[in-house]
Amino acid sequence: MRRTISEAGVTAMLERERNLFIQRNPKSKRHSDYAARNWLRGVPMHWMVDWGTPFPLFVEKAQGVDLTDADGNTYIDFCLGDTGAMFGHSPPPVVETLQREGANGFTTMMPSANAAKVGQLLENRFKLPTWQVTTSASDANRSVLRWCRxxxxxxxxxxxNHCYHGAVDETYVNLDSGKPAADLALIGEPRDLTELTKVVEFNDIPALEAALAPGDVACVLAEPIMTNVGMVLPDEGFHRALREITRRTGALLVIDETHCMSSGPGGYSGEHGLEPDGLVLGKPIAGGIPAAVYGFSQPVTNRIWDYLKTRSPGHSGIGTTLAGSKIQLALMETVLETYFTREAFAPLIALAKKLEKGLSDTIIKHGAPWHVVRAGARVEFMCCPNRPRNGGEAAKMIHQPIDMAVHHHLLNRGIIMTPFHNMLLICPATTAAHVDRMIEGLDHCLDELMS
Ligand SMILES: Cc1ncc(COP(=O)(O)O)c(C=O)c1O
Structure with a gap:
């Protein structure tokens, strides 16, 4: 039977856990005070304060799924750098490549001798023939938009609606009472982004059809599952319709697999037979060292060649100096060969299923009005009873005090989840014992929360 969770209980838990956090982390507090002098908002990258804790945890060491903070507290890390460390922190094959290839040059502005091999690996895994490297997924998405236009x-x-594709200006347009509106939080954007961007709800085929009908959209940029507003799964037939409508209206279909590549060795697209015109892979593609790639189908490649014949010489606005570097290519070769295989993914997915079931059973046991979603090695529990069908519905459910209370509770007991929602990733270093700890952690947390 479903029960309700009292607001007062959540507030009390959050207060208790924030106090415990302060007690447990005096050294992190000191680091935080010192760092405040030279770092904007006290951290090298401002998202690091978005965990919502009284001050950030300062990390001493991360290896596999084990993370140690400045106070010597240890954690099982299910956040894994929000996918950047999807194959674990400092995974041994990546460290070995860094040690070997690090002595042979990082960046030369010339293609390295393994470039052809890495290109073949990308084609073999992701079924697209033509690729380019960038230093981040944001950069890859920006580049793809330029090519498509x-x-x-x-x-x-x-x-x-409520997508996230990185620091890509045009993607920060949401529906506000059904009308497109630029995200109010966006800093320093001078343009009216609604002139460049159409936005519809995920799974809304009629709205998609209407938005693409005028034939003025260069591309649809989509995660195959929305993963940045909790997890929103596609309805049966949604991707088929998306592909059919984009083809019919001449819009290119770009699938951003930066998170969803946790679905399997060919990403979600490979697992589910999507046929994108363009694909973006970021974060873990070089084992957590900055790198991303984007790929195009043969027809798109042909169009690019035709376009290039007409182009004026000069800066294209695409590409940066450190992209495609020797060290990125070396690491991508290792990561693609080692981890993007069916054999490497099988145990991750098996453990993710165990986690999904364990969390689900725990939620049912307590009658919590929550549910669990999984995509390959990625699991998420959402603090709402029913699956949201789109970003608008999902956005109402996340960033609630309840998420914050649960995160603090688990963090104080040595378990790290993704800060912005309740995402848990399984990596090759995750064991059944780690998964059991997580399930017990949620059980304990719900014991308190439901009492
Ligand atoms: C789907 C998706 N695409 C792109 C990005 C941007 O990645 P990065 O911040 O590494 O540029 C993110 C980041 O979370 C993402 O979730």
């Missing part, structure tokens, strides 16, 4: 000669793009 260039070859279609269309200015607009389409994204799904």
């Amino acid at each position: 260039a070859i279609t000669n269309r200015r607009k793009i389409l994204v799904f």
Whole structure:
């Protein structure tokens, strides 16, 4: 039977856990005080304060799933750098490559001798023939948008409400009472982004159809599952419709697999037979060292070649100096060969299923009005009874005090989840014992929360 969770109980738990956090982490507090002098908002990258803890935890060491903070507290890390460390922290094959290839040059502005091999590995795994490297997924998405606009000669793009594709200006448009509106939190954006971006809800096929009908959209940029507003799964037939409508209206379909590549060795697209025109893979593709790639189908490649014949010489606005570097290529070769295989993914997915079931059973045992979702090695519990069908519905459910209370509770007991929602990733270093600890952690937390 489903029970309710009292607001007062959540507030009390959060207060208790924040006090415990302060007691447990005096050294992190000191680091935080000192760092405040030279770092904007006290941290090298401002998201690091978005964990919502009284001050950030300062990390001493991370290896596999084990993380140690400045106070010597140890954690099982299910956040894994929000996917950047999807194969664990400092995974041995990546460290070995770094040690070997690190002595042979990091960056030369010339292609390295393994470039052809890495290209073949990308084609073999992700079924697209033509690739480029960038230093981040944000950069890859920005580059892809430029190419799509260039070859279609269309200015607009389409994204799904409450999507996240990195620091890509045009994607920060959401639906506000049904109307497109630029995200109010966006810093320093001078343009009216709604002139460049159409936005519809995920799974809303009629809205998609209507938005693409005028034939003025260069591309749809989509995660195959929305993963940044909790997890929102596609309805049966949604991807088929998305592909059919984009083809019919001449919009290119770009699938951003930066998170969803946790679905399997060919990403979600490979597992589910999607046929994207463009694909983006970021974060863990070089084992957590900055790198991302984007790929295009053969017809798109042909159009790019035709377009290039017409282009004026000069800066293209695509590409950065350190992209495609020797060290990125060396690491990508290792990561693609070692981890993007069916054999490497099988145990991750088996453990993720165990975690999914354990969390689900615990939620049912306590009658909590929550549910669990999984995509390959990625599991998420959402603090709402029913699966949201789109970003608008999902956005109402997350960033609630209850998420914060649960995160603090688990953190104080040595378990780290993704800060912005309740995402848990399984990596090769995760064991059944780690998964059991997580399930027990939630059980303990719900004991308190439901009492
Ligand atoms: C789906 C997706 N695409 C792109 C990005 C941007 O990645 P990065 O911050 O590494 O540029 C993210 C980051 O969370 C993401 O979730």
